[in-house]
Amino acid sequence: MTERQPLLSIRNLDRSFGDVRAVRSVSFDIGENEFFALLGPSGCGKTTLLRILAGFEQPDAGSVTLDGADLLSIPAERRPVNLMFQSYALFPHMSVERNIAYGLECDKVPKNEIRERVSEVMETVGLTDKRAALPNTLSGGQRQRVALARAIVKRPRLLLLDEPLSALDRKIRAEMQMELRRLQHEVGTTFVVVTHDQDEAMSLADRVAVMDRGEVRQLDQPMELYRRPSSIFVADFIGTSTIIRGRRGDDGLWHAEGLPPLPCADDSENALAIALRPETIRVVGVDDPSAAVRGTVAEVFFQGDHALAEVSVGAQSFLVAIREGALPVRDTSVGLMWDADAAVALLHE
Amino acid sequence: MxxxxxxxxxxxxxxxxxxxxxxxxxxxxxxxxxxxxxxxLLIISYAFLTAGRFGGVKPPVTLENITRLIEPIYRDVLVTSVMTAGAATLLSFAIGFPAALVISRLTPRWQTIALIAVVLPFWTNFLIRTYAWIVLLNSEGLLNHGLALIGLGPVQVLYTRSAVVLGLFYAYLPLMVLPIYASLQRLDPSLLEAARNLGAGGWRRFRTVLLPLTMPGILAGALFVFIPSLGNFVIPELLGGGKSQMIGNLIRDQFLKSRDWPFGSALSLMVLALLMVILWAQARAARRTREWAG
Known part of the structure; x- marks a missing residue:
C-alpha cells in the first residue's frame, strides 16, 4: 500500500436491524485500483456493508469517505459507485445496448458519446454481436457480461460486485474469474467483491476482509490469510485445517487433551488452538519414531490432483493431503508428522 | 423422474x-x-330484422339499423360514453397505481389487511354504495357542508358528468388496484435499485422501469374498469340524473322503452366491436411483455 490517502475509508460503521447487529464497528481502508474482497458466511453483514456503500442502506453510526469526501450524504443515484447485482438485475424490456446505455442516459451524456462508450465497453466484454438482443435470450455468462458492462461504462470510482461468480457454471466461473482480473487492470477501477466463496475471494482479490457476525475478523492478503489465520474462525473458514485446542506447555510443546505433546514452534502468548494445513502433514509408518501422533485412517477422499485422508487420533481427527505415493488404506494404523513451524497458533475464537 | x-x-x-x-x-x-x-347469435340476427310493434322482431331483413348507427346523435352518445368511461379509467389509474405501490411495499401482514380493505366495498350492495354517493354529493350533503365550513360552495356535482365519472371510478377502483398490485409483486425489486444505482432519479425510475414492467397489470386493470364502465347504465342514471346518457342507457331504452329490439341489438354490436378492438390491442401488448420474460 502506498502512503497516499486511501480511496475509500470506512470508520466505526454500525448497522442494526432490530436486535440483529448486522455490521458492528467496522473500520478499514481501500486503496486506489485495489481489488478488494469482503468474504464471509451468509448473514455475516457483508451484504449490508455493500448496500451501505451503494446507498441503499444508511448506517446507524460511523462514517464512509470516498476521495476524502463524505459518501453517506450523497443519495444513491448520485454516487460514483456502481454495483453489479448478484441477480444481474438487467432490465428485461431493454436490449443489451439500451441496458448498457441506461446509466449514461441518466447522466445526460451526449448521444454520440453514449454510442461510442457503449460500443467500446461491449467490445471489452465481447458482446458486440448481442447489441440488439433482449437479456432473456442470453446465457448466464453473457448476462453477467452485460451487467458488468452496464456498471463499468459509467467509469465509477468504486465498482461493487455482489457474488459475481455464484450463478455461473464451474467452467464459466474460471473463465470469468480471469476476465474480471483482466478487466480490473484494463479499466483501472477499484473493485470490491462481496462473496461467501473463499476461492472466489482468494483468487481475485489483492486483499480480503473476512467477516463474521458483523465484524471484520481479519484483513490481509490472500496468502497471509491462508498461512497465518489469526483466529479459529478464519482458520476454519478459509481452506481446510486441522484445529487442535489446548495450551502451550513449558516444554515448548502443544498440550491437548487425549493427544501426546505436539510439535509447535509458534510461541505466541495466550494461544487457544493450533492449526495445521493438510499439505503440511505427512503420513509415515506407524512404527516410524519421528511420528508425532499415531491413529487410524477413517476416510480417504480422492480429489483429482491429490487425496485427502482423515486420520482419527482419539477424538481428534487430522486432515492430511497426499500428493504422491500410495494412498493409505482405510482402517489401517498410520503415523503423522509435521515440521514444528508448520503449526500456526490461533489467538482468538 | x-x-x-x-x-x-x-x-x-x-x-x-x-x-x-x-x-x-x-x-x-x-x-x-x-x-x-x-x-x-340472437343479437346478431335481431340487428338485421325489423322492429315489431310491441317489441320483438319481424321480417323483412334490413340494413337500416346498422346505417342508423352513424347518425350524429348516436355517435355523440358513443363518444360521450367512451370519454366518461375513459375518464373513470384514468382516475382509477391515477389513484390505483400509487395505492397498489404503497400496498406492495407494506409488510406481508399489512398487505393482507390493505387488500381486504380494497375489496371490502364489494361485500356491500352495489346500489346502496351508489346511493351513498347521492347522500355525499347532494346540495345538503357532506361535500357541500364541508365546503361551507371553509366558506366555499355550494357546488353542483350531483347529476353532472363528474358525478358519473366519480361513481364509476369508485365502483371499479379495486379492479384497477388488484392487477397492478399483482404485477408489482412480480417485479424484481433489484431492478429499481439497479436503475437508482445507475443514476436514475424517482421520475426516471417510474417512467423507464416501473411503468413499462407493470404495463400488463395496468392494461388489465384499465380493461377491467373501462369495459364495465362503458356499458354501465345504473350509475349514469342514479348519479347523472338522466341528463348524461351513456350507451348503456341508450341500449336499455331501446329494449325497454322504445321497444326497438333490432336497433338495440345493433347498438350492442357496435359496443362489442369496439371492445374487441380494445381486447385485441391489449393482447398484442401482453404478447410483447411475454417476450421479455422469455
Whole structure:
C-alpha cells in the first residue's frame, strides 16, 4: 500500500436491524485500483456493508469517505459507485445496448458519446454481436457480461460486485474469474467483491476482509490469510485445517487433551488452538519414531490432483493431503508428522 | 423422474386424456353455448330484422339499423360514453397505481389487511354504495357542508358528468388496484435499485422501469374498469340524473322503452366491436411483455 490517502475509508460503521447487529464497528481502508474482497458466511453483514456503500442502506453510526469526501450524504443515484447485482438485475424490456446505455442516459451524456462508450465497453466484454438482443435470450455468462458492462461504462470510482461468480457454471466461473482480473487492470477501477466463496475471494482479490457476525475478523492478503489465520474462525473458514485446542506447555510443546505433546514452534502468548494445513502433514509408518501422533485412517477422499485422508487420533481427527505415493488404506494404523513451524497458533475464537 | 418415464407418463395422460377432457369440458362448453353463443347469435340476427310493434322482431331483413348507427346523435352518445368511461379509467389509474405501490411495499401482514380493505366495498350492495354517493354529493350533503365550513360552495356535482365519472371510478377502483398490485409483486425489486444505482432519479425510475414492467397489470386493470364502465347504465342514471346518457342507457331504452329490439341489438354490436378492438390491442401488448420474460 502506498502512503497516499486511501480511496475509500470506512470508520466505526454500525448497522442494526432490530436486535440483529448486522455490521458492528467496522473500520478499514481501500486503496486506489485495489481489488478488494469482503468474504464471509451468509448473514455475516457483508451484504449490508455493500448496500451501505451503494446507498441503499444508511448506517446507524460511523462514517464512509470516498476521495476524502463524505459518501453517506450523497443519495444513491448520485454516487460514483456502481454495483453489479448478484441477480444481474438487467432490465428485461431493454436490449443489451439500451441496458448498457441506461446509466449514461441518466447522466445526460451526449448521444454520440453514449454510442461510442457503449460500443467500446461491449467490445471489452465481447458482446458486440448481442447489441440488439433482449437479456432473456442470453446465457448466464453473457448476462453477467452485460451487467458488468452496464456498471463499468459509467467509469465509477468504486465498482461493487455482489457474488459475481455464484450463478455461473464451474467452467464459466474460471473463465470469468480471469476476465474480471483482466478487466480490473484494463479499466483501472477499484473493485470490491462481496462473496461467501473463499476461492472466489482468494483468487481475485489483492486483499480480503473476512467477516463474521458483523465484524471484520481479519484483513490481509490472500496468502497471509491462508498461512497465518489469526483466529479459529478464519482458520476454519478459509481452506481446510486441522484445529487442535489446548495450551502451550513449558516444554515448548502443544498440550491437548487425549493427544501426546505436539510439535509447535509458534510461541505466541495466550494461544487457544493450533492449526495445521493438510499439505503440511505427512503420513509415515506407524512404527516410524519421528511420528508425532499415531491413529487410524477413517476416510480417504480422492480429489483429482491429490487425496485427502482423515486420520482419527482419539477424538481428534487430522486432515492430511497426499500428493504422491500410495494412498493409505482405510482402517489401517498410520503415523503423522509435521515440521514444528508448520503449526500456526490461533489467538482468538 | 427420468426423461423416459416422463415421456411415458405424458403418453398415458394423453391416452386417457381425450375421454376425460371431453367429459370435464361439458359444463364449460354448455355454459358458453347457453350464455354466450346463443345470445350473441340472437343479437346478431335481431340487428338485421325489423322492429315489431310491441317489441320483438319481424321480417323483412334490413340494413337500416346498422346505417342508423352513424347518425350524429348516436355517435355523440358513443363518444360521450367512451370519454366518461375513459375518464373513470384514468382516475382509477391515477389513484390505483400509487395505492397498489404503497400496498406492495407494506409488510406481508399489512398487505393482507390493505387488500381486504380494497375489496371490502364489494361485500356491500352495489346500489346502496351508489346511493351513498347521492347522500355525499347532494346540495345538503357532506361535500357541500364541508365546503361551507371553509366558506366555499355550494357546488353542483350531483347529476353532472363528474358525478358519473366519480361513481364509476369508485365502483371499479379495486379492479384497477388488484392487477397492478399483482404485477408489482412480480417485479424484481433489484431492478429499481439497479436503475437508482445507475443514476436514475424517482421520475426516471417510474417512467423507464416501473411503468413499462407493470404495463400488463395496468392494461388489465384499465380493461377491467373501462369495459364495465362503458356499458354501465345504473350509475349514469342514479348519479347523472338522466341528463348524461351513456350507451348503456341508450341500449336499455331501446329494449325497454322504445321497444326497438333490432336497433338495440345493433347498438350492442357496435359496443362489442369496439371492445374487441380494445381486447385485441391489449393482447398484442401482453404478447410483447411475454417476450421479455422469455
Amino acid at each position: 427420468t426423461n423416459d418415464s416422463q415421456q411415458k407418463a405424458r403418453r398415458s395422460a394423453n391416452s386417457d386424456g381425450p375421454m376425460l377432457r371431453a367429459i370435464t369440458s361439458i359444463p364449460a362448453l354448455g355454459y358458453l353455448l347457453v350464455f354466450m353463443a346463443i345470445p350473441l
